[in-house]
């Protein structure tokens with residue numbers, strides 16, 4: 001039988017990137033072959049995100065393009081997978097007539113069967129969430145990667161129920177993946193030349209695997225992954241401030257290949273906003289955790305996520321976010337305007353009452369402050385030497401390479417005799433707020 005061509009486009013978080021690789025692995029076993037050319041495809045899948053309204057808008061716009069492709073070639077099928085599929089279910093089939101297939105994050109094993117239905121002229125849909133599915137046994141097919149860095153999913157779902165967030169609804173209950181499969185996948189990556197993995201989960205600190213006598217915590221898992229080879233760098237994301245224990249920081253401090261970069265989303269610097277967000281920690285608790293990071297892992301970079309204009313946020317509460325940012329001195333931040341999501345606790349219980357204009361102004365203040373903090377963070381590195389893992393050729397110049405420090409800062413430097421996957425010792429000679437510039 002002639003093989004069919006699959007084109008996948010991925011939106012949203014790193015977990016979605018891995019999910020697309022899992023989907024590719026499943027379909028490659030069912031007579032599909034990947035293509036990077038959408039016009040060549042028999043099956044177009046769009047792996048979607050629902051986190052903010054504009055993420056969904058972007059997908060709806062892109063669907064118009066796929067609709068046109070379908071008009072020209074009626075053999076093409078279009079599927080929506082991921083968080084938007086889970087959130088909107090049948091509604092997507094009704095609203096977007098070019099869509100043939102809707103599959104949620106826990107139903108990817110059902111894709112081959114659903115595609116048979118689509119081939120026989122029906123629509124295919126499965127949005128059942130699972131308590132067990134981790135795709136643990138599936139070896140993701142790595143797509144457009146640099147062959148140096150990769151993600152490894154260690155858990156799925158989320159039990160935190162932050163008031164603003166759709167994720168517990170779209171990804172279901174939290175569950176951890178069998179550590180044996182995590183270690184096997186990571187060893188494989190290393191043997192194939194990869195030199196960095198990021199262990200992924202919505203809340204990695206609550207990783208927990210029990211099987212008879214075996215009890216694996218996140219700390220133990222990290223030790224085992226770090227023990228695979230000292231030349232393999234290991235990162236992890238995301239940690240929740242309410243349960244980032246000293247014992248984890250202590251493990252990081254003991255292994256030089258566990259990266260000196262902690263991503264600890266704070267969302268707001270105000271205890272009252274945090275309470276409304278149902279984050280289950282205070283400003284003071286968060287500050288205490290930052291002090292612990294600085295004590296256990298001197299020189300670690302600290303990054304965060306911030307939301308501007310959450311329900312009921314006053315000017316004073318917003319100022320608390322700015323003052324916390326200054327106090328921590330974040331090296332990097334992802335910054336967003338609050339976007340009300342249907343069926344979340346906040347949508348059901350609070351009023352989205354910060355005017356759009358004020359949200360925008362507050363976000364701008366947050367971004368401007370972070371630009372200053374990011375620049376200061378880079379300036380502190382000038383004159384120092386860092387071990388840089390080379391990832392590829394710089395976009396701006398063929399004669400320059402780029403890579404990252406353990407602190408996750410991007411460094412650009414002259415090529416010399418280095419190649420992707422090498423470690424180079426680079427002396428930092430200059431910087432912008434986004435990039436370090438150096439010589440090896």
Ligand code: 5AD
Pocket residue numbers: 051052164165166265267305306307336337338339340341
């Ligand atoms: N509006 C804006 N930002 C959000 N995030 C999650 N939900 C929302 C929302 N409704 C942000 C948080 C989270 C990151 C992944 O996205 O900062 O940490």
Ligand code: SF4
Pocket residue numbers: 011012013014015016048049050051082083166167170171
């Ligand atoms: Fe990832 Fe959340 Fe977007 Fe789903 S909604 S793709 S979990 S960021």
